[in-house]
Amino acid sequence: MDDLREAQPDRAPGLLPERGRRRDAVNKLLCVLAVAGIGLSLWAFVQEVVDLRARSESRERITEACGGLVDPDPVLGLNGGGIDRVKLSDEHETDLGERSSGCLVYRVGDPGTTYGHFSLAVLRRSAEPDAEETAEDETTIDEDSDEPFRRPYGDEKSSPGPVVRHALPHPLGDGALGEYDEYKVTARAVCAKGGKVSSIEVSAVAQYDEPVTAEDRRTLAGLARQGADRAADRTGCLADLPELPATLAEPGTEFGSAARTGGTCDWYRRFLTTEERGSLPDRALGAPAGRASAHDACVLAVGEKETRRIYPGFVKTSDYPQTLDDVLKYLPWWVKTETYVGDGTRGLRAEDFEQKTELTPGTAGTDSDRTWWASSVCDGRPAVHVLWVAYPYDRIAADRLEPLFRAYVDDVTERRGCTDVVLPGAKDFARS
Known part of the structure; x- marks a missing residue:
């Protein structure tokens, strides 16, 4: 009998202890963990459904407020992406029947908080030489908006010298498509003569405080061009917009x-x-x-x-x-x-x-x-x-x-x- 016992192979080490109190305790713990895991999985699933619904609603809101001129997903992807909830300004809505219009998109954060995110501005200029001018038709060179240097803000850290307001306009390619700076890209459709519209100008603007990355600037350029192309098509403006250039030089503010x-x-x-x-x-x-x-x-x-x-x-x-x-x-x-x-x-x-x-x-x-x-x-x-x-x-x-x-x-x-x-x-x- 002893020989037979000795001949038996050693027991392989197992994950569970022998039957008894210790094993019962482990079983109970695993059951609790299993239930908790199922609960967390359900919560994650529910949260994912909620986020998907919020993102779908945000896409619809952007499409409606911006007149369908730009795809909403690139807008949501700006500033690091991961944005599911947005709020649209009640004071801005894109209307191609107006000379000037646009949309303003806010990112929704914690309950009760919103942050700047994106805006689209559309300017339609009439081909009629005697068309009545509006405030939007004016370009004013003044110290409030066009001066190259700005006064430091009250709480701004002291600078050894004057502060440059922002980069100068950079051409998109040879400039036929438009211009851009650190945070804004403007695309322009110059219409063929004989129609009612002379040109359509669409500006895509990053409204957040963080520096605009090269990737986001490229996204803004795509949105501006897409908006100008669609607006031209819908207003009967015959224009052949150039493609975006392969690269966009980083706008500089250093003399x-x-x-x-x-x-x-x-x-x-x-x-x-x-x-x-x-x-x-x-x-x-x-x-x-x-x-x-x-x-x-x-x-x-x-x-x-x-x-x-x-x-x-x-x-x-x-x-x-x-x-x-x-x-x-x-x-x-x-x-x-x-x-x-x-x-x-x-x-x-x-x-x-x-x-x-x-x-x-x-x-x-x-x-x-x-x-x-x-x-x-x-x-x-x-x-x-x-x-x-x-x-x-x-x-x-x-x-x-x-x-x-x-x-x-x-x-x-x-x-x-x-x-x-x-x-x-x-x-x-x-x-x-």
């Missing part, structure tokens, strides 16, 4: 040396090879230059070292109230050049101290303050070219502004193949 700049500021680099800089800017901020862009710009600024050099001589002959420290931190000296082509020239105005000056295609002049303009015709479309100078820098560089502006206009019209150029005269640059 570089004017002697080594390029793109939309390349004209200034070449100007400095034939002219002494003197009191002219030594820093430049530009963007890639697109031959077919409806809007491009270049900003030139006087850096800290040059400001310190120029300031003492200036204050000796001026009652300028700001200190050197104020200039360096809050009120830099700058020059901005811009070109508007096509429907963007409609309602173009310069505004200073609540006084508006119309910058009309086919004319040239000044607002007798800090803005000068020229005009031309580019690919059969009207174009307006603008020089805007900060106060009091317009006094400091007064004797250089006319040749500076002429160099800019000569360059931009040659690059775009523009004709019928009209320039402001010497009297427009004269200072009393």
Whole structure:
């Protein structure tokens, strides 16, 4: 008997102990865990169903509020994705029967909280030359919205220098499709002549506070193009929209040396090879230059070292109230050049101290303050070219502004193949 017992193989180690109290306890624990697991699985399933329903409702809301111009899933996927619940602004709804409309989408967070997420703006311009203008047709160059530098916010951490408002418009490809900056992409359908609509402009905007990633910017570009294409189709606008470019350069807000700049500021680099800089800017901020862009710009600024050099001589002959420290931190000296082509020239105005000056295609002049303009015709479309100078820098560089502006206009019209150029005269640059 003992031999037989010894001959039996060893018992394989098991997951359960021998029968008895310990095994009964384990059985009870496993039963509890099983029930709990089933409960959690059911809860996860229910929650998934709830999320799917919420996402489906959100998709429907976006489609309805944005007029079906954009697919809702890319909208939900912005800012990291994972967004199932949205709220739409009651004050905005896309209506192609209106000259200007759009939608505003909020992300729903914890109960009772909403956060900015996405907006779509649609601008339809009439082909009728005498069509009544609305506020949406106006493009106003003023310090509240167009000045390249902004004042620091009250609770903002102190900066060693002035703060750039945002990147300049970058062309989508050669610019025929539209432009973009850090958080907004605008696509434009230019309609064939003979219809009731001249152009359709659709802007897709990231409304969240976090920096817009390259992936999200690409998504915004796709949404803007899709919206412009669908809006054109529904309004009888015959337009062939270019495809999106393969890459979108990262929009920059850092100034570089004017002697080594390029793109939309390349004209200034070449100007400095034939002219002494003197009191002219030594820093430049530009963007890639697109031959077919409806809007491009270049900003030139006087850096800290040059400001310190120029300031003492200036204050000796001026009652300028700001200190050197104020200039360096809050009120830099700058020059901005811009070109508007096509429907963007409609309602173009310069505004200073609540006084508006119309910058009309086919004319040239000044607002007798800090803005000068020229005009031309580019690919059969009207174009307006603008020089805007900060106060009091317009006094400091007064004797250089006319040749500076002429160099800019000569360059931009040659690059775009523009004709019928009209320039402001010497009297427009004269200072009393």
